[in-house]
Amino acid sequence: MARPRIVIVGAGFAGFTAARELTRLSRGGAEIVLVNPTDYFLYLPLLPEVAAGILEPRRVTVSLQATLPGVRQVLGQVDGFDLDHRRITYRDPEGRAGSLGYHRLVIAAGSVNKLLPVPGVTEYAHGFRGIPEALYLRDHITRQIELAVNAPTEAERRARCTFVVVGAGYTGTEVAAQGVLFTEALAAQREELRGKVRWLLLDTADRLLPSLDERLSVAADEVLRERGVELLLRTSVKEATEDGVHLSTGDFVPTRSLIWCVGVRPDPVVEGTGLPLKSGRVVVDEYLNVPGHPDVYAIGDAAAVPDLTRPGEITGMTAQHATRQGTAVAKNIAASYGQGRRRPYRHHDLGFVVDLGGLDSAANPLGVPLKGLPAKVVTRGYHLLSMPGNRVRVAADWLLDAVLPKQGVQLGLVPGDAVPLDSASPETEKRD
Numbered sequence: 001m002a003r004p005r006i007v008i009v010g011a012g013f014a015g016f017t018a019a020r021e022l023t024r025l026s027r028g029g030a031e032i033v034l035v036n037p038t039d040y041f042l043y044l045p046l047l048p049e050v051a052a053g054i055l056e057p058r059r060v061t062v063s064l065q066a067t068l069p070g071v072r073q074v075l076g077q078v079d080g081f082d083l084d085h086r087r088i089t090y091r092d093p094e095g096r097a098g099s100l101g102y103h104r105l106v107i108a109a110g111s112v113n114k115l116l117p118v119p120g121v122t123e124y125a126h127g128f129r130g131i132p133e134a135l136y137l138r139d140h141i142t143r144q145i146e147l148a149v150n151a152p153t154e155a156e157r158r159a160r161c162t163f164v165v166v167g168a169g170y171t172g173t174e175v176a177a178q179g180v181l182f183t184e185a186l187a188a189q190r191e192e193l194r195g196k197v198r199w200l201l202l203d204t205a206d207r208l209l210p211s212l213d214e215r216l217s218v219a220a221d222e223v224l225r226e227r228g229v230e231l232l233l234r235t236s237v238k239e240a241t242e243d244g245v246h247l248s249t250g251d252f253v254p255t256r257s258l259i260w261c262v263g264v265r266p267d268p269v270v271e272g273t274g275l276p277l278k279s280g281r282v283v284v285d286e287y288l289n290v291p292g293h294p295d296v297y298a299i300g301d302a303a304a305v306p307d308l309t310r311p312g313e314i315t316g317m318t319a320q321h322a323t324r325q326g327t328a329v330a331k332n333i334a335a336s337y338g339q340g341r342r343r344p345y346r347h348h349d350l351g352f353v354v355d356l357g358g359l360d361s362a363a364n365p366l367g368v369p370l371k372g373l374p375a376k377v378v379t380r381g382y383h384l385l386s387m388p389g390n391r392v393r394v395a396a397d398w399l400l401d402a403v404l405p406k407q408g409v410q411l412g413l414v415p416g417d418a419v420p421l422d423s424a425s426p427e428t429e430k431r432d
Contacts, residue, residue: 017322176199205233297333
């Protein structure tokens, strides 16, 4: 290898940012290789809007080739690490094996759906971690509304009009908020279904968005209840069946739609590193370096990064941390080659945004609580600034959605068996 080779595993928020920053710092002095199963960076926070038909899927996918000039892109899923010989192995989309040597390795493998030992969930629920899941969900919701019109019994009609979302974190709350608007628009075109659409949002916590400021939780709670979403808190799924779900309260909800947004877990590929793990994440020091392996770094959802703002804890699995860790690891790698000096990772949360569809959002930029239209402006402005591409296209889709009726048609691109819950795409970190 004529130049130092820096290999980055994963192109989520952490890996993408690391590759972009390393390109800027190295100025061609290092070969930067990005290994990822897809040729795009997925802006996960806007995925619920894809499922609701607001944004086209290509709007939230940003080409790696176009946005990371100078970075060598390798399509593949990493399946092995040989840290002693500084080499990784992978399989490309056609199943062919490959390997890469490195001088520095950045593990940014991201996360996958969190699974719980609930009978029937893996058979009858679908997760929400990538474009295939969002496209499938859009088709599935549309199909249930269309099938409900000609259902042979009133019981089946109501079951097809009932949608159960499990998990009231960021994703689950936004999916329910966007979903109820989407289905109401579809049902409004069908006289037989008016007043029959039902959305339920379940969580074992005692409030929505349990990891956020309580004021954001209250704002989201008010919006969802006004739209008729049933919030079942301190409640979980006991069993999922073909005809519906049994709840921990003893109730049975007839439904054909179980949407699993319980959370995420680190990509299991990190278990193959042989490195010490904490909560399934690779243990690193405050410099994002793996102890005992000066040439190996880990960031994002794959890494247990010490939170210097909260001694004794590790950073959350959010895009806010992942993006900043990507920048920090790039600078520390540059320092390992004598460019600058390495610095410990430290970040205080700057606030969060939750898009609730329509003109509603909840946000607390720099700790200032906002809701309604002001929060909507902040939320959409934040997303446009955070996206590394497609800003004009996203803004155009938002404008068209505001002035045109929703289109409820099935594309039939993704069959249900192509998006099983237990093997959802591990392309990204959790949103922030």
